[in-house]
Amino acid sequence: MTHSTQEWNDVPGAVLSARDIRVTLSGKLILDGVDLDVAPGEFVGLIGANGAGKTTLLRSLLGVLKPTSGTVERPRRDARTGGVGYLPQKVALDVDAPLRARDVVALGLDGGRPGIPLHRRATRKRVDETLDAVNALSFAEQRIGEMSGGQQQRVLLAHALISDPALLLLDEPLANLDPASAYDIVTLLDRLRRTHRVAIVITAHDMNLLLPVMDRIVYLAGGRAVTGSPEAVVRSDVLTRLYGRPIRVIRAEGRVMVIADDAGIPDEVHHELPAEVAGASGSSGLSGSSGGGL
Amino acid sequence: MFEDFMVNAWEAGTIVAIIAGVVGFFVVLRGNSFLAHAVPHGAFAGAAGAVLIGVDPLIGLGVFAAGGALTISVLGRRARSDVITALSLAMMLGLGSFFLSRSSEYSAEVFSLLFGQILGVSSVQIVPMIVLGAVCLAAVGLLYRPLLIASVLPEMAPSRGVNPQIITVVFGFILACATTMSVPIVGALLMFALLVGPPAAARFVTRRPVTAIPLSVLLALVTIWASIALAYVSDWPVGFFVTAISALIYVAGRGVSALRRRVPASRNTARVEAEAVAA
Ligand SMILES: Nc1ncnc2c1ncn2[C@@H]1O[C@H](COP(=O)(O)OP(=O)(O)O)[C@@H](O)[C@H]1O
Ligand SMILES: [Mg+2]
Numbered sequence: 223m224t225h226s227t228q229e230w231n232d233v234p235g236a237v238l239s240a241r242d243i244r245v246t247l248s249g250k251l252i253l254d255g256v257d258l259d260v261a262p263g264e265f266v267g268l269i270g271a272n273g274a275g276k277t278t279l280l281r282s283l284l285g286v287l288k289p290t291s292g293t294v295e296r297p298r299r300d301a302r303t304g305g306v307g308y309l310p311q312k313v314a315l316d317v318d319a320p321l322r323a324r325d326v327v328a329l330g331l332d333g334g335r336p337g338i339p340l341h342r343r344a345t346r347k348r349v350d351e352t353l354d355a356v357n358a359l360s361f362a363e364q365r366i367g368e369m370s371g372g373q374q375q376r377v378l379l380a381h382a383l384i385s386d387p388a389l390l391l392l393d394e395p396l397a398n399l400d401p402a403s404a405y406d407i408v409t410l411l412d413r414l415r416r417t418h419r420v421a422i423v424i425t426a427h428d429m430n431l432l433l434p435v436m437d438r439i440v441y442l443a444g445g446r447a448v449t450g451s452p453e454a455v456v457r458s459d460v461l462t463r464l465y466g467r468p469i470r471v472i473r474a475e476g477r478v479m480v481i482a483d484d485a486g487i488p489d490e491v492h493h494e495l496p497a498e499v500a501g502a503s504g505s506s507g508l509s510g511s512s513g514g515g516l
Numbered sequence: 517m518f519e520d521f522m523v524n525a526w527e528a529g530t531i532v533a534i535i536a537g538v539v540g541f542f543v544v545l546r547g548n549s550f551l552a553h554a555v556p557h558g559a560f561a562g563a564a565g566a567v568l569i570g571v572d573p574l575i576g577l578g579v580f581a582a583g584g585a586l587t588i589s590v591l592g593r594r595a596r597s598d599v600i601t602a603l604s605l606a607m608m609l610g611l612g613s614f615f616l617s618r619s620s621e622y623s624a625e626v627f628s629l630l631f632g633q634i635l636g637v638s639s640v641q642i643v644p645m646i647v648l649g650a651v652c653l654a655a656v657g658l659l660y661r662p663l664l665i666a667s668v669l670p671e672m673a674p675s676r677g678v679n680p681q682i683i684t685v686v687f688g689f690i691l692a693c694a695t696t697m698s699v700p701i702v703g704a705l706l707m708f709a710l711l712v713g714p715p716a717a718a719r720f721v722t723r724r725p726v727t728a729i730p731l732s733v734l735l736a737l738v739t740i741w742a743s744i745a746l747a748y749v750s751d752w753p754v755g756f757f758v759t760a761i762s763a764l765i766y767v768a769g770r771g772v773s774a775l776r777r778r779v780p781a782s783r784n785t786a787r788v789e790a791e792a793v794a795a
Binding site: 313 | 773
């Protein structure tokens with residue numbers, strides 16, 4: 223993958239603009255010139271094998287990790303928006319920490335403010351509505367540390383959502399969820415980006431749930447990002463190449479299924495690796511935007 | 517036990533308990549018990565050095581407490597902070613023993629910094645305590661929410677505009693301030709016990725931060741009041757009672773927590789069994 227980033231420089235109205243992000247960690251080049259623009263309301267899936275640099279990219283976009291070079295323009299927090307909402311991949315929580323789900327979500331609203339909070343009824347209502355939106359109201363009074371991984375994930379998502387962010391960076395938010403909860407969260411995110419024009423960048427290994435809602439897929443390999451429409455990226459040949467292992471995409475009755483499959487990859491896939499994947503940026507399916515207004 | 521000379525002890529004990537209860541809540545929440553051990557004990561070396569060169573021990577305490585806390589929080593960022601804490605503590609104690617070996621005449625005064633001299637507090641000592649205590653409380657009150665979010669969700673805090681690394685340094689200073697005001701009164705060992713025992717017990721009892729902090733203060737007050745009274749009556753050292761009661765309160769807190777976790781579960785079991793019988 224020699225030259226592989228997309229070229230929509232200076233996109234007007236983009237809520238996030240990252241240019242030529244390079245990150246070196248402990249002498250190892252992790253990201254080697256990544257560009258990314260995201261429009262308001264756009265739903266972007268970030269995929270790549272373990273260690274491809276997805277978490278590193280999200281942390282650079284958030285600003286907690288200073289890239290070795292490159293620039294990121296991200297939404298600022300102000301009176302109208304909560305800036306960037308972030309859900310990290312793993313959060314270590316102390317079992318006995320005296321904090322209920324409600325307290326954690328309220329911190330998402332005003333955790334940066336000085337002074338001791340005196341929450342008025344309007345604030346408490348907003349906290350409860352946000353917990354309800356992620357189906358977490360039933361354990362609102364529980365200690366955050368005593369919840370299951372999936373319950374914690376929903377509460378932390380509520381924490382990230384409550385401030386009305388313009389951009390959500392979600393690092394494997396579906397990883398611990400049962401299928402029904404995962405479906406509910408994806409539906410909620412899809413609704414938010416339509417009603418509130420929240421831009422979403424989400425990483426996930428299981429793409430099946432995201433396929434119906436994603437506008438665009440960015441995939442990371444070899445430190446580079448390639449972007450394309452879900453139709454262009456979610457193909458047996460492309461994914462097999464990306465993950466370096468057989469992956470099968472099955473389309474039937476308007477539905478798409480992605481399965482890791484050592485057994486049944488047809489031979490022709492191996493012969494037919496498409497030119498786009500090898501990295502030509504201007505070639506057919508893999509460059510340019512597919513929706514989201516860019 | 518409420519004679520004139522004891523009034524200072526009650527006042528000083530009360531002030532120390534309030535500060536330890538509030539600051540200790542964040543010590544335990546942040547998993548900083550080892551830091552709370554290192555700062556008061558290392559600061560004792562500063563007092564020894566101050567006595568050696570003939571300045572107020574309080575200044576030596578303050579300089580070493582702040583310097584130690586700053587070193588640990590800055591160096592601990594890029595390495596395992598427990599290792600940095602251990603090395604800093606060992607270095608400060610080494611310096612302390614060096615200072616003590618040079619100034620044998622005053623060593624009695626310095627040794628009291630380890631175990632305290634609460635029954636011998638003079639009213640002159642109360643004023644700087646109140647000032648430093650007020651600074652600690654104001655800082656915690658102002659930074660309450662940033663401290664909470666940086667301690668519990670350090671990864672998510674930056675998206676709320678809170679830099680957890682800055683909070684770590686600021687909290688180191690708050691701890692240094694609490695140490696400087698209390699070590700001359702209760703000693704390093706007792707301050708450590710008060711910073712950890714009552715706050716750790718409080719969080720077993722309540723699951724809300726806004727109630728855990730007052731409860732932690734209340735438990736610290738009970739600990740120190742009971743210790744002063746028992747020491748007066750028995751003539752045993754205050755330090756023995758403070759450490760013993762802190763530990764007992766912690767054990768009691770765990771007991772409450774174990775009960776709390778068992779009761780709802782057994783109720784559910786009972787209901788399920790009842791439903792099974794009914795069905
Ligand atoms: N602090 C670090 N120092 C050195 N290498 C790191 C550090 N953090 C992550 N890495 C490396 O960076 C690469 C990308 O990691 P990450 O962004 O977590 O990948 P992903 O989220 O795609 O699984 C991995 O090879 C990982 O080993
Ligand atoms: Mg990751």
